[in-house]
Amino acid sequence: MRRIDEVLSRPIPIGVPTAPPATSASSSSDAVLLNRHRKEKDAVLLNRHRKEKDAECSLCGGLGWVRLEVPYGHAEFGQARPCPCGLVARRRLQRIDAVFGFTPQLQAESFATLIPIEGSEEAIEATHHYVAHPSGWLYLWGPVGDGKTKLLAIAINALRASGYEAVFCVVPELLSYLRATFEPDSPVRFDETFDYLKSAPLLGLDDLGAESPSPWVNELLYELFGWRYRAELPTIVTSNARPELIRDPRLASRLRDVRLCTVAYCGRTDVRQLCR
Numbered sequence: 127m128r129r130i131d132e133v134l135s136r137p138i139p140i141g142v143p144t145a146p147p148a149t150s151a152s153s154s155s156d157a158v159l160l161n162r163h164r165k166e167k168d169a170v171l172l173n174r175h176r177k178e179k180d181a182e183c184s185l186c187g188g189l190g191w192v193r194l195e196v197p198y199g200h201a202e203f204g205q206a207r208p209c210p211c212g213l214v215a216r217r218r219l220q221r222i223d224a225v226f227g228f229t230p231q232l233q234a235e236s237f238a239t240l241i242p243i244e245g246s247e248e249a250i251e252a253t254h255h256y257v258a259h260p261s262g263w264l265y266l267w268g269p270v271g272d273g274k275t276k277l278l279a280i281a282i283n284a285l286r287a288s289g290y291e292a293v294f295c296v297v298p299e300l301l302s303y304l305r306a307t308f309e310p311d312s313p314v315r316f317d318e319t320f321d322y323l324k325s326a327p328l329l330g331l332d333d334l335g336a337e338s339p340s341p342w343v344n345e346l347l348y349e350l351f352g353w354r355y356r357a358e359l360p361t362i363v364t365s366n367a368r369p370e371l372i373r374d375p376r377l378a379s380r381l382r383d384v385r386l387c388t389v390a391y392c393g394r395t396d397v398r399q400l401c402r
């Protein structure tokens with residue numbers, strides 16, 4: 127199976143809009159038209175390049191789906207399933223990244239680019255360990271701005287590079303998105319998105335506790351964590367709050383389950399004593 131990073135990290139040599147060059151265009155409107163034409167041409171070339179890239183798979187030819195060669199009458203005769211090349215998962219992640227806050231900057235984070243700050247040693251070591259053995263839950267907590275999100279992004283990127291379908295969500299943005307699925311003109315259904323997140327092979331949730339509380343939010347998060355807890359699905363969480371202080375006591379008790387969840391502190395100022 128081709129690794130996701132091999133595909134996602136390839137440089138795309140075309141498609142970067144360029145400023146209009148010094149030309150003999152007689153007016154600024156000519157320059158605008160010329161620039162627009164170039165952008166359109168770049169977009170066409172970029173699309174073609176993406177299709178060629180996807181078409182590299184000899185199994186699915188860039189469709190992402192394959193049919194099993196089974197005899198007529200077999201339970202899976204005629205059924206399509208995702209190609210082992212992982213194209214379906216990669217496309218799904220690209221769509222999800224755009225709405226759940228996994229920015230290009232975060233997607234570029236790696237252990238190689240990490241500049242460790244004082245106080246983050248425990249969290250960095252725990253993240254290294256989790257990437258090498260991605261099972262159970264990892265809970266990174268500490269003050270705002272001390273690198274938890276970066277560590278989560280590093281873990282997600284490293285796990286994707288190992289072939290995991292690892293999802294990154296900023297919790298408040300996830301909740302806004304789920305709320306919007308109830309709008310009459312929403313192109314996606316709530317169940318579809320929420321069920322996918324509940325059972326995502328690996329889920330990273332950034333900034334738990336920053337959401338505005340409400341009974342709906344509490345039940346939603348409880349169901350999401352409850353499902354992943356029962357199935358022991360790999361999950362990484364960042365928060366400013368120590369696990370005991372997470373608002374919903376049912377959720378807090380799951381995060382304190384040492385059998386499943388590793389807790390690591392990340393912060394310049396050691397506020398652990400103050401939080402007790």
Ligand SMILES: [Zn+2]
Nearest residue numbers: 183186209211
């Ligand atoms: Zn394929």
